[in-house]
Amino acid sequence: MDLVVEDLAIARGGIPVLEGLSFALGPGEALVLRGPNGIGKTTLLRTLAGLQPPLAGRVSLDRERMAYAAHADGLKATLSVTENLAFWARLHGLRDIAPALAAFALDPLAERAAGQLSAGQKRRLGLARLMVTGRPVWVLDEPTVSLDREAVAMFAEAVRAHLAGGGLALMATHIDLGIEARVLELAPFRAVPRAARDGFDEAFL
Numbered sequence: 001m002d003l004v005v006e007d008l009a010i011a012r013g014g015i016p017v018l019e020g021l022s023f024a025l026g027p028g029e030a031l032v033l034r035g036p037n038g039i040g041k042t043t044l045l046r047t048l049a050g051l052q053p054p055l056a057g058r059v060s061l062d063r064e065r066m067a068y069a070a071h072a073d074g075l076k077a078t079l080s081v082t083e084n085l086a087f088w089a090r091l092h093g094l095r096d097i098a099p100a101l102a103a104f105a106l107d108p109l110a111e112r113a114a115g116q117l118s119a120g121q122k123r124r125l126g127l128a129r130l131m132v133t134g135r136p137v138w139v140l141d142e143p144t145v146s147l148d149r150e151a152v153a154m155f156a157e158a159v160r161a162h163l164a165g166g167g168l169a170l171m172a173t174h175i176d177l178g179i180e181a182r183v184l185e186l187a188p189f190r191a192v193p194r195a196a197r198d199g200f201d202e203a204f205l
């Protein structure tokens, strides 16, 4: 298993949001996180990405093998589409950015500065970046935001190819991508507020 989560509890801004989470993902598998706004999807992904420590539990993941796409696309505004991808490819020891350009229909925009792309085009470039990392574990936070229907299909195809190549993907998304994926509904793992756990109310009865 490339990603194992055991009895994880996480907090945001000092307030516990989720607890008792356990799941595992192996090569070729995808897991979709579902739950209402504010349940803790982003917090969970940030924890897995190593941006914040868990309250309790364990995450087993080699972060050198992980590519994380957060809400922000992390693009260099003054560099062109090609330069952005080439930068990331070089960083990860890869050379060929052509498949990533083609997968997200970025060829016609290849010379445009990333800062001058539309929101959806920026998102396409941000997702194309995943491909040039060559990393097997994709951790994705609302990857389809700003994408039109065609671009969502491009993304779904990229994920499908990634899984077929032995990669794995964990993502928070409300959209049905039409890919084979397990769904983890987070509502049952909502953290119990401390007052309720400590019997705080009972003390006043």
Ligand SMILES: Nc1ncnc2c1ncn2[C@@H]1O[C@H](COP(=O)(O)OP(=O)(O)OP(=O)(O)O)[C@@H](O)[C@H]1O
Residues within 6 Å of the ligand: 012, 013, 014, 017, 035, 036, 037, 038, 039, 040, 041, 042, 043, 044
């Ligand atoms: N920077 C922050 N500081 C403090 N609390 C935060 C911060 N960001 C989010 N929260 C709170 O943490 C909880 C979990 O937020 P999170 O962003 O993980 O939810 P989410 O499931 O990703 O929501 P959404 O579907 O709206 O993106 C929410 O109650 C939110 O208000």
